[in-house]
Amino acid sequence: MTAVPAPLPPGSTIGILGGGQLGRMLSQAASRLGFDVVILDPEENSPAGRVSRGQIVAAYDDPTALSVFGRVCDVVTFEFENVPAASVELLAEAGALVAPGPTALAVAQDRIDEKTFLNAVGATTVAFAAVDRADDITANLDQVGLPCLLKTRRDGYDGKGQVWIRDAADVPEAWAAIGGRPAILEARAAFTRELSIIAARGRDGSVAVYPLGENHHAGGVLRTTHAPARVDAKTLKRAKAIATAVLEGLAYVGVVGIELFDLGNGKLLVNEIAPRVHNTGHWTQDGCVCDQFEQHIRAVAGWPLGPTTAHARVEMTNLLGDEIEQWSNLAARPDQRLHLYGKSEARPGRKMAHVNRVTSL
Template structure:
């Protein structure tokens, strides 16, 4: 289907977390109805959507019924099971497609794909045994990072190896899961580019952001990042090649390492709206969430040029307890995700503090 969906059409979203919530809010403003599919009956997105289907992701009959009730399906997290995505795609256009999920769900597949399409990463080796890990360390050097190939996020499922003696403990931390050893990137700062591709193949990207992490979790994004035009051009080129190779429709986040010599390496991609793009909600006329919905609905992509600079601050765990203070902060816009329980390490909301360009 290439024809644009009409207003009042229904868009299904697999996943009901904060990203699904913000997608639903943007869709509603544009006159589109969102149906959320999530195992949790009181998920954050359910309380702002037109309808919610509560079922397990492996309940393929429920998935099929859900997809048949909407005009297009998207997803808000990259670990949607392959069978779930396939079942949905049989009944409605799936945007982005299943290929993006297949690539993003396995770090080995992802890095192999990225390098094959002109988006260079650090050197890497697959690892399943201690002997393979020792060989990989001898080839890549130390320090290096051992990661599970699947399901790791926000610093989970990884271990830094600084000495050969750390290898056995690091491999044990993988709990028997297939792993990948990644060479250490001696970067000066972390960047990301959030870009969208429409059904017609048009690509539009927001300015790069500079990102600051702590304990594997994003804490702040500063946008637009203070980078050269050449850096922006290089990042856009890599993102465009990957989007085209995936025949992607929607918004994608690409995380980057900037090295001392100006080289950019791709850390990973996320086939969805991205935490480092939250600043666009208040600094751009068309934010990443509206842009994604536009792409999924087959609508023209919007203008990604910002009208303000922004400092996005993630509210992690009890950081969100200071919500009243943020409401008193000049030029700050508070976004809370409606999560009932505050837990350490849990993303509870974010704040965009706006400034001049």
């Protein structure tokens, strides 16, 4: 049996692959716990780099940069799942302590592998089929049913890389729309709402689960999360079981976000998993004593997991593009907490900040 590494003491260095807003908020949480943080990101002066001890400016697959990064950091984690899994494997093979591990990253990066894993651990998904060419779509329409969703097998996020197929005649156009890339064909889920659950697993195997959030999207992008979501005991029990199965099935260390389709009567399907802190967990910053960012740092550093009970009700809203110009008015609201990401350019649809509106439970 492999020994569990000793908890990292304050003053240790945590490395984060990725310098965006999630890395920034992870770095801020780590600083509160007395850790130093080093970022590896190809963008100079990244949002996370500016609030950290230092940043290595290099590509995620730069072997020299990864070697230096692994040597200066006591543990390495990542802020988003599109970091090359091979880079995480290289760090682990060189002896760096990496959490979550490369297996979780690899599973989450491939939608076929992800859904195969989920069903294997009892976290049911919609029916699906692998697609390597346009003919595969047509051949699987009877199995999956219409309408169905065609998604690129890798890389897509925030509604990108996916298209609905409502008729067999749509197949050629849909295939062209995703660039003729390897894909997954997914059955439509007849769900009443989307829920998500944020959960964590420590190095000692302990599991902590936050209350569910209810999510609302526009244009494929998350706009709001209401938490704690109003759910019955049966639904909550099932969501916790799914989270535990995913965490234990991956021997996971850290925080994971799991998006769920609520079919009613306690029946849930898993849409996808994110092996990192998650946009739908931002509400925990102002609704819980220990938010998802501190929880992730605690887990990867080998500390005890923090409490997950909500002490307030929160409506989290993403600010996209030039909506950030509302910052002055939002900052003046006594019932709201504004979290800005420090990004220099407000491009249309780009996540620039979020605001948590806090009310009593």
